[in-house]
Structure formats: structure tokens, C-alpha cells
Amino acid sequence: MSRYVALIGALIGAVLWAWLAVTPPPAQPATASRTTFSADRAFADVRAIAAAPHVAGSAEDAKVRAYLVQRLQALGAQIQTQPVPLPALSTARLAKWSGTNAVGAIGQNLIGVLPGRDHSLPAVLLMAHHDTVWGSPGAADDVMGVASALEVAGAIRATGAPLRDVILLFTDSEELGLDGSRAFFDTNPLAAHVGVVINLEARGGGGRANMFETGTANGAMVRLYADRVARPAANSIAVLIYDHMPNSTDYTSAKKHGIAGFNIATLGRAELYHSPMATPDAIDPASLQDMGAQALDLAKAMAFMPVLPPRSDDAAFSDILGRTTIAYGAAFGWIPIGVAILLIVVALRRAPPTPSAVGRGAVAMLAVLLHGALLLSVLNAVSDGWPENYYDRLAALPLLELTAGLGTAAMLMLAPLAQRREPRMLALAPALALLGPGLLLGVPLPMLAVLTLASMACAWFLPQAAPGRAGLSTAAILLLTVATILLQLLVPTAAPLFAWPLLLAAIAMAIRSALPATVGLPVTAVVAAIGLGHLAAFAHFTFLAIGADMPVAMIAFLFAGAPLLWPLLPDRAAMRVAAALLVVALGIALWVRFDGMAASVPLYSQSEGGTKTRE
Secondary structure, three states, X not given: OOHHHHHHHHHHHHHHHHHHHHOOOOOOOOOOOOOOOOHHHHHHHHHHHOOOOOEOOOHHHHHHHHHHHHHHHHOOOEEEEEEEEOOHHHHHHHHHHHOOOOOOOXXXXXXXXXXXXXXXXXXXXXXXXOOEOOOOOOHHHHHHHHHHHHHHHHHHHXXXXXXXXXXXXXXXXXXXXXXXXXXXXXXXXXXXXXXXXXXXXXXOOEEEEEEEEEOOOEHHHHHHHHHHOOOOOXXXXXXXXXXXXXXXXXXXXXXXXXXXXXXXXXXXXHHHOOOOOOOHHHOOHHHHHHHHHXXXXXXXXXXXXXXXXXXXXXXEEEEEOOOEEEEEOOHHHHHHHHHHHHHHXXXXXXXXXXXXXXXXXXXHHHHHHHHHHHHHHHHHHHHOOOOOXXXXXXXXXXXXXXXXXXXXXXXXXXXXXXXOOOOHHHHHHHHHHHHHHHHHHOOOHHHHHHHHHHHHHHHHOOOOOOOHHHHHHHHHHHHHHHHHHHHHHHOHHHOHXXXXXXXXXXXXXXXXXXXXXXXXXXXHHHHHHHHHHHHHHHHHHHHHHHHOOOHHXXXXXXXXXXXXXXXXXXXXXXXXXXXXXXXXXXXXXXXXXXOOOOOOOOHHHHHOOOOOOOO
């Protein structure tokens, strides 16, 4: 097998792996068993609830609540309402939306309890918010969640009387300030009865439904998710990232009270978020199926178990191909790292590269990472037109992701060519060429200064001889090993991002050192397809979450994937192909910049400057 064939095969395999991982399961028909989740059945609720915008306190929202009361009555739920007085900030925003004086406005939480056989046991709470922003029917925020909760409750009821109570909480005024969930968890006596929360949210109408947040001390809860959810989409790094972001959902109110839980949301088709185009017909039924099926797997498991999972040390976890979840404690995280180190040592003893080649590779690796971060920051600034609008950026996410992907691919291909040309000052040219546009286009000055200076420093010390494939690959896996050990020591729940690709790269490295190329190259291609596919799927979810603001985060995936891909690259990567990728990336960025405002952008955001909302 030639190296080009192995490389192309690995890339095709990675794309297929990632596609399978990010594709939601097919929607189940209305004829499916009542004990399972059916998106077709749930869609009847989506169509009824998302017929029109229904802002908190509006007549349309009252109609939605009346419909929900009927649905809860049909489920045999014990129903109560909870008035939600709106604070000043919420009434001010409501007044701006409605054009009327909203002082004294009252929201309404709607609560339904499906009685269990033992009321003394902590209850399972299914939560979603029934209000929308002004001007949006809300199918993509959060009618999907409300409809999913209703169908989940119906499936539990069809299974039989649950052991513990199952509560449905449809909060009000989430869009204005999480007012409904705060009121429930701060003041409602029923909140003390809640043992675990499953919150269903949406920031778009397509793609996988991701379980992106848990409660603290989540180890046992995550193992329950791993054991019971048939089509998972979850990652401990996503949980860690979200915990450090300023965003919030209704689950934030429960988490402040120390209540365990799972937060599940869709992120695809982000242009529908708060959009007037977020109608039922715009929603992907497969995404609704994904959200509801995960929620049902969790809710059914906990509703019928005698003891809820206890608080325990946080777990490191990730789904694999969207079909299974691997979860383990912090101490176990040293095992894949130790195995990888052992395999790397064995490989280096059998086929040791020269120290100078490894040194050249290390400098080249750092140069690629820093120049890549600088490149993605500048390309993102190129794409960001004026006036800036958060929702317009969400609409452009597919093109922004393609831009970042092309830029990352170009840097990967240029790495084997990283060497200093004479005169030495020429090595500084790429960073300086990016500095000017970065300054003009408003890349944050501290980040721009740090990336530019660090890139120039690495370029200055580039050797005159190219690192070569062996030196570059060895340096990449050794640097990844050091970074993985540091992550495992400092933030063990984030370590799988590096530890799993490291283990795969070490396996391929050991096989290449022990077997002839006729075997080693195909094995390396297969391993690369698996590792790069897994990384690509997670990079996709990460980009949907933060890519419009921080595409530079993709450099972490470049770093993790390099030891898998670089052993397959030709000795002299294609400079012309890399240049073409960069030209296309720049062209897409310019297209996004000069394209008009997306038709999906909420009208209210244009008057508010595109202010980012809470989800």
C-alpha cells in the first residue's frame, strides 16, 4: 500500500466515522410502542405549541399553558401552577419586546406530578421552559424540550406505575432571566422532593442532542448514563468547558441547590435559535427523537430504581461513535496513559530517530500550533462583518466551521516543510503577514500580541533542515504525552481529549516499529481513521458551541490528531495543496463577511445589538 493510498483511506474513514457519530437516530413512527419514544407522536405537541410566538405573560403563552394542562390531565398528572413575579430586569426586557408597560407582570410555572408507588423517595424532574422570545414560534427553543418531556412521561406511564414520583416542570420566563426555574427551586416546597433533574433545552433545530452538563460529583450519575442511554452524545470535556462559560439554563437554578442532573440540548441548525423561522416544519424530527430517547432512557431507569445514584467523584467520559459511552474515575485515567508510554518506549528502542530530528520536529510542531492559532484568529476576524450580530454568526456556523477546518488542514500539511530559509528574518514573515490584518480587523490585542510574538520566536529557531516525517511524528507524540500527563494531573476529566488519541497513536507507532511497512502502514491508516474520526466529531460539537467566538480552540484537536496523521504524510507535503486550502478558506471568510444579514436573525436582536442570550 502506498503512503498516498493509506492517507486517503484514513481521511475517508475518519469522515465516515465522524458522520456516523454526529448523525442523530431516525425518528420513530407514531405506531411505535407506547413504552418507547416516538418523535412522530411528539411532533403533534410541537405543532400545537409552536403555532405562534408565546412570550411570558402574553395571551399566546396562556393558550400554550391551557394546552399543556390538557396534555398533563390526559397523562393522569396531578397539576399545580406557580405564579412567577418578574424582577425589574425581566419586566424591562418584556416591555421592550411588547412595547407596553410590563411592571407587575406575572409568569406562570406549570407543574405536573405522575405519582409513584413510594412518595417518600426523591422524585425525578423533567424540565423545559414553555415561553419564547419575541417574534419566534420557539420550535428550536424550547418547544422541542417541552414536547420531549410530554412524550417521555407518556412512555413511563405506559410502562407502568413508577417506583418514585415523576415531576414535569414547564417553567416560564426562562428567556427573560431564568425567573421560573429560580422561583421553583428557591420557593416551591416541591423542590425539596426533587432528587435528580433532566433539563431539556435547544439552541437550534438539528443535529445530535448533546448531554453537555451534569451536577457536581457526577461519577455514579455518568455511569448510569453510560449504562442506560442507547445512543449517547456526551463528553466530560464539554461538561468542564460549560462549567467555565458564563452561559446558563434552567438547570443552573437547580445546580445552585446541589441537585444532581443532566442537561441535554440540540446545537445543530443554529440559525433557528430565537429565529422567526423556528417553525415546526424547520425542525429535524431525528433531533427530536435523539433528545427524547436519551431523556427517556435516563428517566425510565431512575423512575423505577429503588436508590438513585449517589454523589461520587467526577468521571472522565466520552461517547464512542454515538453508540456507547466509556466512563471511568480519575485514577483509572493513568492506565491508558501508562500503556501508551510503554508502547512508545518499545517503539523508540526498536527504531530510534536521531535526537536532532526529534528536536527539529518539536520546534516545527510548536510553530505549526502557534501559527495555526494565529491564522484561525485572523480568518475569524476576516469573516466577522459589521454590525456584529450574534445570531448572524450562528447562521454562518457551517461556513465558519469549514473555514477553520481548511485552515487547520493546511497547517497540518505544511508541518513537514517547516524549516528556516535564509536570511533568517524571512522566517518571521508569516506571523508578520498575519499581524497586520489582525490589527486592522480587531483581533483582541492581548491574544494577537501573544500569538504573534510566540509564533515569531518559534519561527526564529526553526532549523535549516526540515524535520522529516519520522522526527516530526516522534516529536508530536512525545509532546502530546507530556501534555496528557499534565492534564491528567491537573484536570483529569479533560484528559480523554489527549489520552485516547495518544493511546491510538502509540499502538500504531509500536506496530510500525515491529512489522514491515506492508502491515504497519494499513494498520496506521485504520488507527488514524478511528482517532481522527472521533476527534472530528468532538471538534464539530465544540465548534457548534464556541466556534463563532473562539475558533482557536480547534488547535487543541490539531495537536491531538497530529501524531495520528503525520506518519501517513509524504516526506514532502504538497505546498500547492496547502496554499489552495488557505485561498479557499480566505474566500469563504470574505463571503461570510460581505454576505447580507441572515434572514433567520431575530428582529429584536438587531435593535439590541445582537446581544448573546443565556443558553
